[in-house]
Amino acid sequence: MFDAAKGTILYVEDNPDNRNLIRRVLNAEGYAVIEASHAEQAMLKLETEAIDLILMDINMPDMDGYTLTAKIKKMEKFTKIPIIAVTANVMRGDREKSLEAGCDGYIQKPIDIDTLAQQIERFITRRLHG
Numbered sequence: 001m002f003d004a005a006k007g008t009i010l011y012v013e014d015n016p017d018n019r020n021l022i023r024r025v026l027n028a029e030g031y032a033v034i035e036a037s038h039a040e041q042a043m044l045k046l047e048t049e050a051i052d053l054i055l056m057d058i059n060m061p062d063m064d065g066y067t068l069t070a071k072i073k074k075m076e077k078f079t080k081i082p083i084i085a086v087t088a089n090v091m092r093g094d095r096e097k098s099l100e101a102g103c104d105g106y107i108q109k110p111i112d113i114d115t116l117a118q119q120i121e122r123f124i125t126r127r128l129h130g
Helices: 016-028 039-048 065-073 094-101 116-129
Strands: 008-012 032-036 053-057 083-087 105-108
Touching: 008 016, 008 039, 016 032, 016 116, 032 039, 039 065, 053 065, 053 116, 065 083, 065 094, 083 094, 083 116, 094 105, 105 116
Parallel strands: 008 032, 008 053, 053 083, 083 105
Antiparallel strands: none
8 A cells, every 4th residue: 555655646647557557556665646637637636735746748638748847847836846757758859858848857658667666766755855
């Protein structure tokens, strides 16, 4: 079971299979996972939940992850929440585009579920403890 004391992650992803997989993996590692399937839902979750980290899908139909990340980072109350881009975009410049939009990190799809928790742990630790 998960323990919100370890950290609460907002996973913004339009694909329900991806959301299910990541929720299961991160819950097993002790994280609480809140899901949003689109930008509007993500903004609502940010306003109503205590979020420690955001995993942001880049390719979404209503508003892409670059635009949503930039919008979130412009809001002072959310600037300290780390945002990690999660994307199949692996062409030259895609990582840089994510960082320019305000993402604090970048994870390529397909996600390596064996290393996912370690990849985000340093961002959660920094958010919660420092």
